[in-house]
Amino acid sequence: MSRFDILWSPWRMQYIQTAREPGGCIFCEKAGQEAGRDRENLILYRGTRAFVIMNLYPYNPGHLMVAPYDHRPNLTELTPEVRCELIELLSLAIKVLAEAMRPDGYNLGGNIGRVSGAGVADHVHLHIVPRWEGDTNFMPVLSHTRVMPEGLLTTYDRLRPLFHAAAP
Secondary structure, eight states: OOOOOOOOOGGGHHHHTSOOOTTOOHHHHHHHSOGGGHHHHTEEEEOSSEEEEEOSSOSSTTOEEEEESSOOSSGGGSOHHHHHHHHHHHHHHHHHHHHHHOOSEEEEEOOOSGGGTOSSTTSOOEEEEEEOTTOSOHHHHHHSOOOOSSOHHHHHHHHHHHHHHHOO
16 A cells, blocks of 8 residues: 555635535636626636636635636537637746746646536636645644635735736
């Protein structure tokens, strides 16, 4: 039997237990609202076919998601142009996070399907989680408390101008 570390994220229980409207989609709802509400909806950048949004229940400061405007459950159901823009926005997000937050690395990924852990299984989206050396410490493991050194809207206000300055 091999040894492995167990990473706990008990603060995610609030998200898991949040009641969702049947048929409602957080990505469609937020992206469908006027751009004047982007700060309230944590949308950092709107591309032609996809957008970058902050995660309301982040694993780490700067945890972002890239989602297409098209409501599709899988990457294979998106057009090549939409898939291309998703990757371009992932790259833009990494560039912005590198400048603003200077992480030591990133976790990139997507959960396709409910059994893979997708919280919103019917609208494909990709995660970008900045990582720092030692960012998993005793607080979440022992006290079920995640220390976020900066509020979501403060992070939003720091990142948003960088997206628009760095965008092609």
